[in-house]
Amino acid sequence: MVDHGTTEAPGDGTVELEIHEVIETGPGQASVAVRCLRGPVFLDAGFTQLSGSARAIDLKLTRMVEYGREMPQLDPVHTALVTLRGEGVQHLRSSARDTGFQVVQGANAVP
Numbered sequence: 001m002v003d004h005g006t007t008e009a010p011g012d013g014t015v016e017l018e019i020h021e022v023i024e025t026g027p028g029q030a031s032v033a034v035r036c037l038r039g040p041v042f043l044d045a046g047f048t049q050l051s052g053s054a055r056a057i058d059l060k061l062t063r064m065v066e067y068g069r070e071m072p073q074l075d076p077v078h079t080a081l082v083t084l085r086g087e088g089v090q091h092l093r094s095s096a097r098d099t100g101f102q103v104v105q106g107a108n109a110v111p
Helices: none
Strands: 014-026 029-038 046-050 058-066 079-087 102-107
Antiparallel strands (some): 058 079
C-alpha cells in the first residue's frame, strides 16, 4: 500500500485524483474511475499535471457520479466515476501492478 500523505488540499489549492481505471475514451474525453487524494474537488476543476509523464495535459472535470448519483464535489478518500475533457486524455491509463497509479493534479475553478 502506498502512503499518499495528507488527504486535505494544501494551502496552494492543489487537488489530486488517483486514476484506478480508464473506462472509456472518446474524442477529447474520458470516463475514469478515480479516488480523491486531495480536495475537495469540484465540477469544472482543471488538471494540468499527470504523474509519470512530462506530456502536457489540459483537462476539465465535467461530471462526477458517486454511487449512481451526480455529485457537485468529491471529497478526499471517496471514489467516483468522472468525465475528464480536453487535451491529453489519451495519456490516461488504468492502474496496473507493475506501473502503479497515475495521479492528475490541478486546481478547482475560480468562482
